[in-house]
Amino acid sequence: MPEQTPAAPLKGMKVIDLSKILAGPYVTMSLADLGADVVKVEHPDGGDPTRTWGPPFNGPDATYYLAANRNKRSVTLDLKSEAGQEAVHRMLSDADVMVENFRPGSSLARIFDYEELSARYPRLVLLHISAFGDTGPLRDEPGYDMVAQASAGLMSLTGEPDGPPVKAGYAMGDLGAALFGLIGVTSALVERERTGHGQYVTTSLYESQLALHINWATGYFATGERPSRLGSGHPSLVPYQAYPAADGHFVIAVGNDALFRRLATALGHPQWADDDRFATNRARVTHRNALNAKLEAVLVDEPVAHWVELLKPLGVPVAAIRTLDEVYDCPQTAALDMVQKVDHPDVGPLQQVAFPVTFRGTRPPVRTAPPTLGQHSRAVLAELGYGQADIDRLLSRPAAPNSPQGA
Known part of the structure; x- marks a missing residue:
């Protein structure tokens, strides 16, 4: 039999990740799992905030960061500086996808406006993830997963009937937006094959939660009755x-x-x-x-x-x-090869939960560990045509405070 090649359906795609926290990084990690070359751009002063969202830590970074950033390369740039912006534009010159979660109306949202980017890079697919969407009275509100779970109704449906509202154990606001964002990006890439043009794709934590209400929503539409918490029970099936x-x-x-x-x-x-x-x-x-x-x-x-x-x-x-x-001791988990190991420069062997889709029976491999902050800065900047003196200048400049970028 011929040797089976690794599953990498997006091999050759280039993705620039300007997002942080969870929703955007989970999209770009998924694209990387599928074979895309993902460059994660982080602020020199601390990088993605989830690097410090611990304990627990494993090596220099919190395990929260390690959960959503494998198979990427990390470059440190100050996006508010002209030099940092110029470097990003060099990246975008041959990029297929850019992902960001800049707060609506922020300076970075204006600097990396899609209409201007599209004029320069007409094949670019840009995914913007926000807390509440691009329009409406809440469009400018910042938000985290807990805020989305509360404001979009999930917490009202979760918990025991006589207890307080409870958030879901998973970050369903962030992860729901990530999965719908991933669908949007891959759909836009398919459309680009037909039209030759990129696309502005948006989703939000709020919209994704409404979409996931499913039968709760249709039940409410039919009855007009406010549903109550059922603990682990189901609104339409017993037992x-x-x-x-x-x-x-x-x-x-x-x-x-x-x-x-x-x-x-x-x-x-x-x-x-x-x-x-x-x-x-x-x-x-x-x-x-x-x-x-x-x-x-x-x-x-x-x-x-x-x-x-x-x-x-x-x-x-x-x-x-x-x-x-x-769960992680279960023979079924092992049979599916859902936990893989990869070498981390500081930790050594690092376990990761693999991508949950196979292609012709082959699961996309965990190729590289989540990068340390700026691990690939010099290599990526050299690929962009910068000489050593320019690279030294870009990487040694004083770091500005890390201002909020996203939801």
């Missing part, structure tokens, strides 16, 4: 949540009436499936509390392993709730 066992919690996910009959029979209560309150999913949702009380009274008597071993062979969707140590 479909975490339940207490003798030694912890586990989940049961019943998606139809036949599965409920199997569950009721396995638990020794086949009559539940013939009870008018529970016979159909519609009825079970209406009588959620009554059914859950019956289930909990039975399930609490045996440990999680007992219920998983009993229900899984019957085809009833069931799972223990794993902690991260269990």
